Each structure stands twice: as C-alpha cells, then as structure tokens.
Amino acid sequence: MTTKYIRNLLLTLNLLLLTACSLDAELFEKIKSTSEASTDLSLKISDLPTNVPESFPYYGQVQVTGLSSGLSSFSTPALSLQDSTCPGLSINADGWISGVLDKVSGESCEFKVKVTQGSVSVVSDVISLGVQNSLQLTLSQENFSFDSGAPTQNTVLNLSAPAPFATYLDYSIYSANSESSLFNGMNTGKILVPAGATSVVIPLTLQAGLSLSSAEHQTIQLNSGMSGLKPKIELVIPLEFTGGAPAQVFQDINVSDTHICAISDGKLYCWGNNDKYRLGLGAGDQDNRTKPVRVGTSTTWQKVALSSEGTCGLNGGKLYCWGRNDAGRSATGSMVPSEVTEPTQVGADSDWQDLVGGTHFSCGIRSGELYCWGFNQFGQLATGDILTKYSPTRVGASTTWQKISAGGSHVCGLDSGKLYCWGAGSRLQLGNNASVTRQQSVLQVGASASWQDVVAGNDHTCGINAGKLYCWGDNYSGQLGLGAAEAGNIIGAISQVGTASDWESLAAGGNHTCGIRNGGDLYCWGAVSYQSGVWEPTRIGTDSTWSKISTSYYMTCGINNGSVLCWAHDESTINYIGLGEDRAEIAHKPHRVGLSTSWSLPSAGYGHSCAINAGRLYCWGDNSSFQLGQNDNGSLASIIVPQQVGNSKAWQKIASGGGHTCGIKEGELYCWGLNVGFDFGGGGPPPPPPPPGGGGFMPMNVSPVSQVPTRVGTSKAWTAIAAGSGQLCGINGGKMYCWGQNSDGQMAADPATVPLVEEPTQVGTSDKWHAVGISSYHSCGIDDGKLYCWGYGDDGELGDGNNTSSHTPVRVGSDSDWTAVVAGNLHTCGIRSGQLYCWGGSYQGALGTGSMVDASTPQRVGVSSSWTEIASGFENSAVCGIDGGKLFCWGSDGWGQQGNGSAFTGAEVVPIQLGTSTNWQKVSVGERNVCAVNAGKLFCWGGNNNGQSALPPTPGAADPTTPTLITGF
Incomplete structure (x- = not known):
C-alpha cells in the first residue's frame, strides 16, 4: 500500500456524545475535518472527557466514515x-468507548x-484519564407501594455534582416474580444521565394486566454510578391487584420502643x-420475634396498648x-415483682372501652369512667398522690370520658369534648403555659x-380541635411542627400548626409526631427518621x-x-420493626411487614x-468473584439483600x-463465579497450587469468571450437585461426576498424574x-444405599477403618441403608435408618x-x-x-x-x-455461617463478614449468633 493510497483513504474519526435533550439518546456528530487520517484522529480523540468520577460509567464514540472512490471494497x-492501562x-x-474504570x-x-x-x-496519540472523587447518588423516595395500573409515581435520582458528560447508569430489577416487564419504560436496564444534569426523574408505573397474585417485593437496584452501596428503589406490590383488600387486614396497631402488636379480624x-x-x-418462650406471631387463639381482640416492657389489651370488653409486673404495670394487684x-x-368487668400505655403505667376507660395503674412518680395516674397503684384505680368521678393518651410521664384525655392533662409538666407539655x-x-x-x-x-402534646x-411543649426536634423558626424552643402556648382544617387523627412519639388528614393522607414531622x-x-x-x-420514642407503624x-428512627430499634434484619436503608422508610414461607434448600x-x-x-x-450471579456491569461489591438470580422459577x-456457585434447573x-480449578467443566491447563487456606485462583490465560449462570454441557438429567472450595461433584442420570482441584484424590483421580x-x-x-457430599479434601456418595468415600483420609474421614488417603472410592462398612451424607473439613457424617453417624477428625468436637x-x-451420635x-x-468443623x-448444632x-x-x-x-421449634426442614453450614429453613421461613446466623447472613457487615459489630429471619419477600 503506497503513501498516496493512504492519503486518499479518508479515515475520519468523529466523537459522538450523548446530549441532554430527552430520555432518548440523541447523538450529534462533530464537523468532519479534511486533514489526514492520523492528524484527524488525534484532533478528534482530544475531545473525549479526561476527568472521570470514580465508578461513573464512561461513554463516548469514535466513528470511521468516508471511503474514497475505488477503495470501497476495503473491509x-x-x-x-x-496499550490500554484502563481496565x-x-x-x-460501532466505535463506542464505554465501561466503568476499575x-x-x-x-x-x-x-x-x-x-x-x-x-x-492508524493509531491515535495517548489519551490520559484521571479518576476523580465519586459522585454521590441519592433517591428522593426509595419505598413505594402501589397497585397494577396505578397512577405514575416518580422518584428523583439526585447527583451531588453536575454529570461531567452524558452517560447511562445500569440498573437491575430483582423480584420474586418473573414478569418480563413490570414497569412501563423501565425495561431497558439503563437510565440516561444528560451532561451537566444534577437530577433525573425516574417514573414508575406498573403495567396493567400483570399476573402477580401475592404480596411481591420488588427492588430496582442501581448497579453503577458511584462507589460504595448503590441506591435502590424498594417496591411492595399489594396482595390484590384487582383493588380488593389484602388477604390479612389489620384494624389496630400499637408500638413501644421494643415491640409491636396489631389486631387483624379479632x-x-x-x-x-x-x-x-x-x-x-407463654411460659418458657422469651425468644424475640422479627415477624408477627399470633398470641393465643382468641378472635375477639378489640384494642391493644403497649408500655415499655408490658402489654395490655381489650378482648370482648375484658381487660x-x-x-413485666413490677410497679403494678400488669395490674395484678400484687406488690411482688413478677412476670406475667x-x-x-x-x-x-367486661365494659372496657379504651386503653393506653405509657412508660411503666397504663390507663383505660370503662363505661365512661377513667382508671389508671402502675408507676406514679409524676402524678400521671391523677390520683392526688405519687404512690404506685397495683390495680386499676379510678380517676375522679366523671362518667363521660371519651379518649385517653399517655406520653412518657404525662397523660391527656377528652371528657365531653373538653381537654384535660396531668402528670409531668416541666417542658410545658400540660398546656397551661x-x-x-x-x-x-x-x-x-x-x-x-x-x-376531637x-x-x-x-414531652409534648398535640390535639385536633374543629x-x-x-401542638405545645418541647420542640427540640421540631415535633410541634411550627417551622424552623421555633426549632429547639419550648412552647407553652397552645399553637396552631398550619391552616389545614381536615386533620382526623394523631400519634405522638418521643421527638416526632404523625397525623392523618384529608381522608387518608399521612404526615409526619420532628425526628421522623434517623438523624433527621x-x-x-x-x-x-x-x-x-x-x-x-x-408511634413510640424511636418507632412508627401504621395501617x-x-x-x-x-x-x-435509630439503629437499636430496627430489628424490632418486622423486617427481620438490620437494614437501615429500608428500615428508616415505611416498610411493609410481610413474610414468605416458601423457602427451601439453603x-x-x-x-x-x-x-x-x-x-x-x-x-x-460476598460477590468478589461474581458468585452471586448478578449481571451487574462488573460490580464486585458484597450484597446483603438476597437478590434473585435471573428470572427462572424452575x-x-x-x-x-x-x-463459585452451581445450581440445577x-x-x-x-455454574457461575470464579472458575476455580476449572470447576465449571470448561477444561484448560493445570492451575498453580491453591493459596493457603483455600480460596479461588485461576491461570491468567483462561477466562477466570462467569458473571451469570453458564450452562455446563447439554444434559438435562442432573439431579444433585455439591461444592467444595475448588471442587464440584454431581449426579447425572444416576451417574456420579466430579471435577476441579484434585490435590488429594478427592475428584476420584490419581493426584500424582491428574x-x-x-x-x-x-x-x-x-x-x-x-446422594453426594464433598469438602475441600475428600468426597462421599451413596450408591444404591451403599456409602463410599474417597480423597484425603489421614484422619479417618473415609470411614473404612484406615487412616490413609484413596483416590478410588472405598466402601464405608457393609450397610445398604444410607440416605444422607456430608463431608466436612476432616470429618464425615451420614444418616442411615434415621440414625446419625460421624467419623474422622474430631477437631473441636465435630x-x-x-x-x-x-x-x-462410623460412630453413632446419640440414640x-x-x-x-x-x-x-x-x-x-461446625456441624448441624x-x-x-x-435443629441441633455442634463442633x-x-x-x-x-x-x-x-x-x-x-x-x-x-x-x-437451638430453641424449641419442631418445624425445622433444611439446614446448610457454610465456611462461617449457617442458614436453615423453619416452616418455609429462612433464617441465617454466624459469620457475616461479607453479608452472607443477610445483614450489613459493620466493622467491629458482632456477628448474628442466633437464627435471624431473612425477610423482604
């Protein structure tokens, strides 16, 4: 090719960038230069952005146009x-330069x-990129609840600084339903952020005609755009999409700082x-509950009221x-501290009408008469003294009390439309200035x-009049709703809040207040969420x-x-609100209390x-090797919220x-994740020795990972799969197959040659x-009721009476009734005829x-x-x-x-x-944690350094050491 031909070849490279005109990307083309290709290339490339925020997706396009006549046959x-150093x-x-810089x-x-x-x-000059601080992305609203076909609801994605160039942010929709498109306009997987934008409106409208039939939890998870935890939109789909009522309808609810009670159909x-x-x-059961549990069998409950460590309720008019029953809070009449x-x-009596709980005391209305009992240090029982009352004690002689409300240490009530208050008044909360x-x-x-x-x-009070x-009293956090000008003041005068005249009901907490107006609109003010x-x-x-x-001091619930x-409203209370997990990013927003009972096979x-x-x-x-199966643009961040892998229901x-992870459908x-020792069955050269303590590795000349589930072979007869740190064994059509690291013959091949x-x-x-079970060092399987093991055996884990390794399967005893087997670190356990046996190394009591x-x-465990x-x-060496x-655990x-x-x-x-339940169904023990299914509900506990127990891994925080319910589904 001569220089003349090169010059006649009009290779012009034009940078195409996204404009900020609309949600549809509109490309513009720079004016073409007539310079030589190499010079033109250098000039055009110089227009690319060179400053990139950390984790912000890079976008730009180079275009080649203009072949001269006679050269159109060129490819x-x-x-x-x-020479790229930009991973x-x-x-x-098409010339698009894109991706998220690592x-x-x-x-x-x-x-x-x-x-x-x-x-x-033609090669351009060097293009240098500098990485700047990450932009912070936040959503104006993260939690939604709406029906199919409901009006559009918007959330706004806010950027901490103008976008330096136009780009797309990737997102995924995770759901307990495989509808291909839940949201109008939200099936592209990308959100356009125009150059210079500081906010982007995201419309959310459920498409009509969806087949969802139960309370579905949806998550729109941002996958790119900033370092650290990405914002997400949490959506709750109501139980009925036809406009009908939910399957379980609640009529009353009451909260304390540590527990919640609600009434549904009595x-x-x-x-x-x-x-x-x-x-x-009941006696003996003081286990905390992170989801609603029914109290007794009665169907005639009418009202419930909570104090700090006790509960009272009205059932068929009876109290x-x-x-806890010290200071008379359970109204037993006894002065001896006890627990009911x-x-x-x-x-x-069976004519109780109303009931409220304060801090260590309660009050109620019976046939229009007011009664109080419990702690009385501030005169909150209105009995003319400060003595504790151990049973309901009448207040005054009136028989026309209508409404009663108890605060921290003061009480207010309505009698024939008149307002009365008593008890503690140091913060002017009694309304008498x-x-x-x-x-x-x-x-x-x-x-x-x-x-009304x-x-x-x-330390504050609010009321509705006409x-x-x-509101009046303490306004430290704005709980009186009087505006920023009155923030932090104590207001003794009864002060009107705003001008609205359609308020219907109220609830007052520690430093916040909520109310319902206009037929069902909810408003809150004060310290309504964490640090706000x-x-x-x-x-x-x-x-x-x-x-x-x-409301209570730190908590709010509504129907x-x-x-x-x-x-x-604070970190210590989150575990009590019915989420079953310490998730501040959800817990500080209204979150539906719901629970799936369809979990299996953890x-x-x-x-x-x-x-x-x-x-x-x-x-x-942990997602450091893409083992979570999320097609998330290369994000390696740990995920604490269980995310659906694909859309399959099979x-x-x-x-x-x-x-790595493998599954059968x-x-x-x-299989997906790190291709440890080629355990996806992909073949390739031998890897180097594994690092100390196990873990994954991969030769540089072999594709190391798969971000999404990748099919292994073409068979449709797989029935079982088991994974070690770098090994896999599975059963296909009744035949056993193994592959991966074989350092000790655990893959049933001679490690000296393979x-x-x-x-x-x-x-x-x-x-x-x-059946099959494998560890990192040995494997076992059940063949027609007979148990065989192979691999490392120096601690007796092969069970054949010898402390030697074997790369060929050796039979364990002569029994033919084995039904289950698991291979642990240096030990093995199996079940036959319902009896449990274990053998091998007894490190830590395994x-x-x-x-x-x-x-x-094999040694029998128990009888x-x-x-x-x-x-x-x-x-x-943990076993369950x-x-x-x-459920039993040891080791x-x-x-x-x-x-x-x-x-x-x-x-x-x-x-x-563990506990007293007899409803455990499945259990799995990981490297540090345990997950198990009880009556279809999923629980996890133990190590949580990567969020594997579905809780945020907080530096210095203790791991969950009791079964923790996994919810949000």
Whole structure:
C-alpha cells in the first residue's frame, strides 16, 4: 500500500456524545475535518472527557466514515484500544468507548485508539484519564407501594455534582416474580444521565394486566454510578391487584420502643423484643420475634396498648395484661415483682372501652369512667398522690370520658369534648403555659369543648380541635411542627400548626409526631427518621389509604389499606420493626411487614449464601468473584439483600462453593463465579497450587469468571450437585461426576498424574448414585444405599477403618441403608435408618459423640432414630442436623454457628438444640455461617463478614449468633 493510497483513504474519526435533550439518546456528530487520517484522529480523540468520577460509567464514540472512490471494497474499519492501562474500558465495532474504570479516585490510566482497514492502521496519540472523587447518588423516595395500573409515581435520582458528560447508569430489577416487564419504560436496564444534569426523574408505573397474585417485593437496584452501596428503589406490590383488600387486614396497631402488636379480624399478633414475656407467648418462650406471631387463639381482640416492657389489651370488653409486673404495670394487684407470661384477665368487668400505655403505667376507660395503674412518680395516674397503684384505680368521678393518651410521664384525655392533662409538666407539655414537676390531678386545658383528638408524646402534646391541629411543649426536634423558626424552643402556648382544617387523627412519639388528614393522607414531622429533623408536617408517600398510626420514642407503624407498615428512627430499634434484619436503608422508610414461607434448600458457601424460594433462586453476601450471579456491569461489591438470580422459577438444587456457585434447573446444570480449578467443566491447563487456606485462583490465560449462570454441557438429567472450595461433584442420570482441584484424590483421580480434573468425569460405572457430599479434601456418595468415600483420609474421614488417603472410592462398612451424607473439613457424617453417624477428625468436637478422639469408622451420635438432615462446612468443623424437626448444632463456634447467642464459647462436643421449634426442614453450614429453613421461613446466623447472613457487615459489630429471619419477600 503506497503513501498516496493512504492519503486518499479518508479515515475520519468523529466523537459522538450523548446530549441532554430527552430520555432518548440523541447523538450529534462533530464537523468532519479534511486533514489526514492520523492528524484527524488525534484532533478528534482530544475531545473525549479526561476527568472521570470514580465508578461513573464512561461513554463516548469514535466513528470511521468516508471511503474514497475505488477503495470501497476495503473491509469495514476495525477499532481497538491500544496499550490500554484502563481496565474496564472497551471499544466495540460501532466505535463506542464505554465501561466503568476499575480505578479509584486519584489514580490515572491511558490508552490509544487504533483503526485498521485492510492493511492500513492508524493509531491515535495517548489519551490520559484521571479518576476523580465519586459522585454521590441519592433517591428522593426509595419505598413505594402501589397497585397494577396505578397512577405514575416518580422518584428523583439526585447527583451531588453536575454529570461531567452524558452517560447511562445500569440498573437491575430483582423480584420474586418473573414478569418480563413490570414497569412501563423501565425495561431497558439503563437510565440516561444528560451532561451537566444534577437530577433525573425516574417514573414508575406498573403495567396493567400483570399476573402477580401475592404480596411481591420488588427492588430496582442501581448497579453503577458511584462507589460504595448503590441506591435502590424498594417496591411492595399489594396482595390484590384487582383493588380488593389484602388477604390479612389489620384494624389496630400499637408500638413501644421494643415491640409491636396489631389486631387483624379479632386476632392478636405481636413481634419484637420478648424479654419479660411482653409478647405474651407463654411460659418458657422469651425468644424475640422479627415477624408477627399470633398470641393465643382468641378472635375477639378489640384494642391493644403497649408500655415499655408490658402489654395490655381489650378482648370482648375484658381487660388483659402481661409482661413485666413490677410497679403494678400488669395490674395484678400484687406488690411482688413478677412476670406475667401470657394474657391474663384483670378483674371481672367486661365494659372496657379504651386503653393506653405509657412508660411503666397504663390507663383505660370503662363505661365512661377513667382508671389508671402502675408507676406514679409524676402524678400521671391523677390520683392526688405519687404512690404506685397495683390495680386499676379510678380517676375522679366523671362518667363521660371519651379518649385517653399517655406520653412518657404525662397523660391527656377528652371528657365531653373538653381537654384535660396531668402528670409531668416541666417542658410545658400540660398546656397551661406553666412548668411544673408534677400535676397530680386532672387539669383542664383552655375552655373549648370541641376537641376531637389528643396525643401525648414524650414531652409534648398535640390535639385536633374543629379539624385544626394544635401542638405545645418541647420542640427540640421540631415535633410541634411550627417551622424552623421555633426549632429547639419550648412552647407553652397552645399553637396552631398550619391552616389545614381536615386533620382526623394523631400519634405522638418521643421527638416526632404523625397525623392523618384529608381522608387518608399521612404526615409526619420532628425526628421522623434517623438523624433527621422535619420542622413542619410533611407528607409520607402518596398513598391516601392510611387509617391508623402509632408511634413510640424511636418507632412508627401504621395501617395502610389494611396492611401494616413500620419504620424506625435509630439503629437499636430496627430489628424490632418486622423486617427481620438490620437494614437501615429500608428500615428508616415505611416498610411493609410481610413474610414468605416458601423457602427451601439453603446453601451457605465460603462467604456467600443462596437459597431457593418457590423455584426462584436468591444469592447474597460476598460477590468478589461474581458468585452471586448478578449481571451487574462488573460490580464486585458484597450484597446483603438476597437478590434473585435471573428470572427462572424452575431452580431445583443449589450449591455454594468457595468463590463459585452451581445450581440445577429443569435438569440442566449451571455454574457461575470464579472458575476455580476449572470447576465449571470448561477444561484448560493445570492451575498453580491453591493459596493457603483455600480460596479461588485461576491461570491468567483462561477466562477466570462467569458473571451469570453458564450452562455446563447439554444434559438435562442432573439431579444433585455439591461444592467444595475448588471442587464440584454431581449426579447425572444416576451417574456420579466430579471435577476441579484434585490435590488429594478427592475428584476420584490419581493426584500424582491428574492434579486437576478439568471437566465432569464419571466416578466408577454405577448409575445408581443418589446422594453426594464433598469438602475441600475428600468426597462421599451413596450408591444404591451403599456409602463410599474417597480423597484425603489421614484422619479417618473415609470411614473404612484406615487412616490413609484413596483416590478410588472405598466402601464405608457393609450397610445398604444410607440416605444422607456430608463431608466436612476432616470429618464425615451420614444418616442411615434415621440414625446419625460421624467419623474422622474430631477437631473441636465435630463428631458430636462427646469425645475428642478421632474415629476411622462410623460412630453413632446419640440414640435418636429420627434424623433427617445433616450439614457441615467444607472447610470447618461446625456441624448441624435436624432430628424430628428439631435443629441441633455442634463442633466449632468461632463465628456463632452454634446459634446459642454467643460466639467463641468453645467447642460443643455433643449436639445442642437451638430453641424449641419442631418445624425445622433444611439446614446448610457454610465456611462461617449457617442458614436453615423453619416452616418455609429462612433464617441465617454466624459469620457475616461479607453479608452472607443477610445483614450489613459493620466493622467491629458482632456477628448474628442466633437464627435471624431473612425477610423482604
């Protein structure tokens, strides 16, 4: 090719950038230059952005145009990045340079653009990029609840600084439903951010005609745009899409700082902290509950009222109390401190009408008469003294009391439309514009007889008079709603809040207030969420179907269209609101209290966990090797919220390994994550030795990862799969196959000649295998009831009576009734005829026999014959099993795997039962954590350094050491 031909070849490269005109990307083309190709290339490339915020997707396009006549037969120009030190960037055939730079703020990189047409190549000058601080992305609203076909609701994506160039932010929709397109306009997977934009409106409209049939939890997760935890939109789809009522409709709710109770069709449900039996679940049961649990069997509950450590309720007009009973708070009449374990009737009267709970005291109305009992230091019982009352004591002689409300240490009530307050008044909360330590008798507030509602907060009071809102008392956090000008003041005068005259009901908490107006609109003000102050009534969401609201010092719950929604205001309270997890990014917004009971087959791996819910697969925890199966633009961040893997509802089996995961759906085997030792069965050269302590690795000349489930082979006859740190074994058509690292013959091949089994390789010739279990060092399987093991055996884990390794399967005893097997670190356990046996190394009591002596043959664990499940980590000595529906754990407890409420308590050498439940169904033990299913509900506990127990991994925070309910589905 001569210089003349090169000059005649009009290779012009034009940078195309996204403009900010509309949601549809509009490209503009720079004016073409007539300079030579090499010069033109250099000039055009210089227009590319050179400053890139960390994690902000880079976008630009180079275009080749203008072949001269006579040269049109040349091939299409090919573009590539030359000498690139910018990991994450690529250029496609259309000239798009895009990707998320794998660089942090303060770093830089460079590349050149190479264009080749025929035998002619042109390379640009060096383009240098500098990485700046990440833009912070926030959403104006993160939580939504709406029906199919409902009006559009918007949220605004806010950027902390103008976008330096136009780009697209990737997102994914995770759901318990596989609808291909839930939202109008939200099926592209990308959000356009125009150059210079500081905000982008995201419209949300559920498409009509969806087939959702139950309370579905949807998450729109931003996958790119900023470093750290990405913002997400949480959506709750109501139980009915035809406009009907939810399957479970709540009519009343009341909250304390530590527990919640609600009534649905006369049935009482409570959840939260159960210390001192405040949930009323009966003697011996003080376990906390993170989801509603029914109290007794009665269907005639009318009202419930909570104090700090106790509960009272009205049932058929009768008064019942339970919980802590010192200072008379349970109204038993006894001065002796005690604990009332379940609802116990107070007196014989059946004409109770209203009931409220304060701090260590309660009040109620019976046939128009007012009664109070409990702690009385500030005169809050209005009995004219400050003596504790151990049973309901009448207040005054009136028989026309209508409404009563108890705050921290003061009480207000309505009698014939007149307002009265008493008790503590040091913050002017009594409405008489006077500071008093205690008011021991009822005190009328003003002269009006048209009060409709009143609520007493910790140190403030609000009421409704002729539809107008009035507040007074402490305004430290803006809880009076009088605006920023009055923030922090104490207001003694009864002050009108705004001008609205359609207020209907109120609730006052510690430093915040909420109210319902205009037929169902919810407003809150004060300290309504963590570390925030709202100085005026501010609407919560867009729903107009709120019917009830209840607040405590740190918590708020309400009834919206019959469903309970709760949110918390400090970190210590979040676990009590019904989420079952310490998730501040959700807990500080109204969140529906719901629960899936369709979980099955949990699988805990090295630092991540997975489980199947009604055929849908969810994974969470460590994602450093893409083992969570999320097609998330290369994000390696850990995920604490269980995220659905794809849209399939047909998952049958799941196995979580070191940095990889495999699962079976419709008989097909899929794997994803780190291709540890080619354990996807892809073949390739042998890898280097594994790093100390296990973990994943991959030769540089082999594709190291798969971000999404990748099918292994073409068979549709897979029935079982098991994973080690770098190994896999599975059963296909009754035949056993293994592949991966083979350092000890654990893949049933001679490690001296085959250190790595590169693809699924049959073990023996039998086609009657029906169970498999593997660790990082040895494997076991059951063939027609007969148990075989192979691999490392120096500690007796092969069970054949010898302490030697074997790369060929050796039979364990002569029995033919084995039904389950699990291979642990250096031990093995199996079940036959319902009896549990363990053998091998007894490190940290892993054998469960009470002995720390190794055993080279099966040793029976206990005397039970009703064992159904057994599980152990592939590189630790923690073991759990299910016996007659009861869950037992033993062995190591370094991360709280024993579930007994503490960690590092030493080894358990015999099985220890967790709780009293007899409904456990499945259990899986990972490297540090445990996950198990109880009555279809999923629980996890133990190590949480990567969020594998579905809780935020907080530096310095303790791991969850008791079973923690996984919710949000």
